[in-house]
Amino acid sequence: MAEYRIDDLARVSGTTVRNIRVYQDRGLLPAPIRRGRTAIYTDAHLSRLRLVTNMLGRGYAFAQIGEMLAAWESGRSLADVLGLEEAMGVPWSSDVPTTITVRELRRLFGKQLTVANTRKALELDLLRRQGTSFVVPSPQLLAAGYELVKLGVPLDEVLELAGVLQHEVDHVAGLLVGLVRQYVLDPKGADWLPSGAEVPYYADVLRRLPPVVISALTAAVARSTARVIPDMVGDRLEALIKRTAVSGDKLS
Structure with a gap:
């Protein structure tokens, strides 16, 4: 199981240290493990953080998320909760978010790094503001965009393509995941959650699904x-x- 300090957790999850502390204060993220004066986070924290940010992105309020998380945890042992959450927290790609400065972006894209193009990249979640710098959720996608611009494709067209590409890939990935949901999860019933004995099997399903x-x-x-x-x-x-x-x- 991986371990993270708060800065590492923010970088890997693509959020900010401030957001992590807010989620902790709201009771949406478990307290870290304390080793002396050092706060240690695990894959379970990473999974919970991804879940919280996903639900916020879908329009849920803090209170609603808290209620749903409490319902999920109710009557279940810590092993039940952490077993699945750690499985979901395992990194699914080597494409780890990184930070980049405005100067570095200008070195890559020159005069094409306009206010409009920067705003578009933020809207598409290709960049996220972090103080005076940016978080790049997918360095591989940024590198692909840079290569297209080097070939002569205008940056605004590359950004437009990125939006279309993400929409289409979301659709296809949804079809693949939907098959697992239909034939593995849904037959158990809409309200079903795995028991302690079933957690290892379904944790394995979650680990195997992303690579597939x-x-x-x-x-x-x-x-x-x-x-x-x-x-x-x-x-x-x-x-x-x-x-x-x-x-x-x-x-x-």
Whole structure:
């Protein structure tokens, strides 16, 4: 089980130290483990933090989230709660959030880093404000955007694509996860939650699901790329052949 100090927890979860302390004060996040004067957080804290931020993003108030968490914990042992929460807290990707300064962003995107483009990146959650700097939830996505801009694609078009891409991937990932929900969880009933004896099995389901989804999406994208790029080249060659036939020139 991984351990984090509060700064590390904020970075990995993509939120701020201030937010973590607010959630603790509201009773939504368990107190850290104390080792002397050092506060230690675990994967269970990371999972709870992700759950809280997700529910806040869906419009729930602090009080509503607190009630739902209390209902989930009611009548269950600490092992029941932590067993699943630790499974959900395990990092699902090596793409760990990082911080970046405005100067570093300008070095990457130059004059295209306009106020409008920065605002768009914040709206799409590609950047999150953290004091005078930003948190980058997905450095890999930032790197892909940078490479597209280097190739000559305008940054505003890259941001537009990022929004469409996230929407489409959310849909496909939802289909994959939906199958597990339909055939593994839903047959147990809408109000069902695993007992202590069932926690290891369903914790294993949660651990195995993210790599399956990522593997399926990666494979599908690789297959699509192998088709789309040759099609683009083929279209250009076809246009060149047609133009040559009309002009009477020979291909060199």
